[in-house]
Amino acid sequence: MILSIGAAPSSATSRAPDLGGIDWRPCPERADIDCATVPVPIEWDRPGGATIDIAIARLKATDPGRRIGSLLINPGGPGHSGVQAVFESEGYFSADLRRQFDIVGFDPRGVARSKPVLCDATLKEQQYAKLFPTDQAELDDLTATTRKLGADCRGHTGPLIDHVDTVNVARDMDAIRVALGESKISYWGVSYGTLLGQMYAERYPARIRAMVLDSNMDHSLTGYQIQSDGTAELEASLGQFADWCARTADCALHGKDVHEVFDSLYAKAERGELTDNGRKLTPPFFVWDVADSMAYPLDANTGWYHLAEWLRSLHENSRVGGRSAHDDLVEGTPGAVTCQDYSERATSYQMLENYRRKLARLAPHTRMNPSTWAMLTGCTQWPTKVTNPEHRLKVSGAPPILVTTSRYDVLTPHPWAANVQRQIPGSVLLTYDGVGHETYLHSPCGRAATDRYLLTLNTPAPGTHCPAVWPSK
Known part of the structure; x- marks a missing residue:
């Protein structure tokens, strides 16, 4: 059986086909960052039909000799540009991460450079x-x-x-993984990017090296x-x-x-x-x-x-x-x-x-x-x-996933992250005891734990808390 790129594997031995690599070129906005596109079908259930090009960008690891692989990122939204996030990643991600990972972002289907709605x-x-x-x-x-x-x-x-839901974006993300030549990916997603990570983990648990879900959506909740x-x-x-x-x-x-x-x-x-x-x-x-x-x-x-x-x-x-x-x-x-x-x-x-x-x-x-x-x-x-539609997560066979959250987050409340962690076997919850959206941005302690996990695959102890940081001049 031949699988379409982005289709869920039918067995442990199933493989996604090789897309033949990526034609990287210097980005028009920044020549020191690489840009390219990856073609994907508009309808994954009709892979021979019309396609769109997904825009991607890459900031190469600063220490190629110690390169671990690609860190795919999604900055949330839905609607935020992952390409733009790569342009801004030097001021966001730590020097340790940038030394050992290619930071790779993409504009999800319907966003910015990927045929926007x-x-x-x-x-x-x-x-x-x-x-x-x-x-x-x-x-x-x-x-x-x-x-x-x-x-x-x-x-x-x-x-x-009609085809911009998050499962379609997860299938696109797996096509990007194949095009990058990575057997497994490391992933960091914030806010809406956590829903993308959750959908990817459901479909492709064996294709994850590491995954950070920062400030979580909870797709199991409905209504009130x-x-x-x-x-x-x-x-x-x-x-x-x-x-x-x-x-x-x-x-x-x-x-x-x-x-x-x-x-x-x-x-x-x-x-x-x-x-x-x-x-x-x-x-x-x-x-x-x-x-x-x-x-x-x-x-x-x-x-x-x-x-x-x-x-x-x-x-x-x-x-x-x-x-x-x-x-x-x-x-x-x-x-x-x-x-x-x-x-x-x-x-x-x-x-x-x-x-x-x-x-x-x-x-x-x-x-x-x-x-x-x-x-x-x-x-x-x-x-x-x-x-x-909303549903409880069914993730089986994924490595330990790091779920991070603020104690007070008006956009993605703490109970959502706690509930997501309970739905993913083997995952670990880290709580920043302050106020704000995006743990990595607000908490030096949370940032260090995230970096350590992505670099070494060592999660913090279950139930870890990081101290609040309050505004000061």
Whole structure:
């Protein structure tokens, strides 16, 4: 039996065919990094049909004599460019990793240089503005806009739009492994990249040398659990921010009751009186802006120092300005992928209202997590099928996999990583006891453990915790 590249092996002795190597050329953006493409079928079940080219980039190991192999990376999203991540990898991954690995990233199908899903920017912005309906009429309006947006994206993208789920991307990743000439791959994925890693581990466990899943999606959850986990994590993160401000003299809200300031701004948003840079902030969009800063507390431009100053300026009515213009076409990859990986839809406003009431009791300040809520409302009447529905992982025969997570992560809550670890036999969970998304970025301890595992295959002890790192100037 001859297998198509990317098909699941039928036995332990099955082999994917050789693609004949990769024609590496210097990248137009950076001549010191190699770029190429790998052709894959749009429909893996029809390997003789139309194809697309998957863009890949490689930063070679700085010590070729000690080279271990290729480290494939995915920076998340869905929709983030793995090629761009390679361009930025020297400032992200440690010198030890770069000495012994070729850092290899790719733009998943439908992203950036790999035939992006394209949509009308105005329609996409209209849908985004309607993600939090307040009655059945607004939900119906959102549904109609989503249907129109989906049709527009299909018109600009073509048949690929029906085949951008994460299992298809995992099959593409195995084609890249074959093209690289690697019998096994090492992989690091963050956020959405963890879902890609999970799907790869299900299909190709014997083709993994090492795998790091940093800040995990949990594809076994459906419905309210996604909402409640995300909301509880955001509420707890706001509490951590308030505690940090109370003990940090140069926090702009030091000496104030942060929860009281937040609640007053939320009430102002409810009255339609809260604006920022000319944009009226409804309560969900106010909370979403706060959550964005919660995800990266150490960032100099958007982190907790910035958040405190922003909240104080809103509280003192000192912000003015206008919104920026948008392009005519934008990438619509995140919604296109999510709507094929997750099946829950907002079927009625009563359903949303029931969720909203329960979440408000769970989180009396933040009320909901807007990023998980958008997963619920943004796919109703999307024109493609759910081709990779939620399920518990079935991974058998993989090497030990390292699962890392922050104790407080508003984008991928800690319970998700803990549950993923329980679903993967032999995997190990490492918890960073701070706030933020991307353990490798926030925790020197987590970064060292990740490097050690990728280089030596030695996992940290089960249940390892890394200390929190708090913003400081």
